Amino acid sequence: QVQLVESGGGLAQTGASLRLSCAASGLSFSDYTMGWFRQAPGKERESVAAVSTTRGGGLTYYADSVKGRFTISRDNAKNTVYLQMNSLKPEDTAVYYCAAQSRGRYWNDESWYEYWGQGTQVTVSS
Numbered sequence: 001q002v003q004l005v006e007s008g009g010g011l012a013q014t015g016a017s018l019r020l021s022c023a024a025s026g027l028s029f030s031d032y033t034m035g036w037f038r039q040a041p042g043k044e045r046e047s048v049a050a051v052s053t054t055r056g057g058g059l060t061y062y063a064d065s066v067k068g069r070f071t072i073s074r075d076n077a078k079n080t081v082y083l084q085m086n087s088l089k090p091e092d093t094a095v096y097y098c099a100a101q102s103r104g105r106y107w108n109d110e111s112w113y114e115y116w117g118q119g120t121q122v123t124v125s126s
Helices: none
Strands: 003-007 010-013 018-025 033-039 046-051 060-062 070-075 080-085 094-101 120-125
Touching: 003 094, 018 033, 018 094, 018 120, 033 070, 033 080, 046 070, 046 080, 060 070
Parallel strands: 010 120
Antiparallel strands: 003 018, 018 080, 033 046, 033 094, 046 060, 070 080, 094 120
16 A cells, blocks of 8 residues: 655745655655645645656756755655755745656656645745
8 A cells, every 4th residue: 555644844934944755655666756746725736846766867857936945855765755945935835745656757747646645734924
């Protein structure tokens, strides 16, 4: 049974930092591209960042809205993917989801992701 469990969300002020973690179990973690998505109230879920498998080069991808502020990384030994979020803005407020896909395609297309976490709330106050 595959499980993705996010943690690290919470309340932050504008300009502050948070680090999200996603612990995976029940899958061969190193073989999966890992992504972070978010959904703000009243909006569709959108892609935030992704990291390819180590074998695939550990390439990282970012939405334009978070480039230069967010950093995604993975620790295969711990079966965990991280999202370091710096210089937070009120528009970053959303539920953040971790997701995994084995096909390594279209990192920003949620339909390619096979497994999802339950989400963690991030709220940024102005």
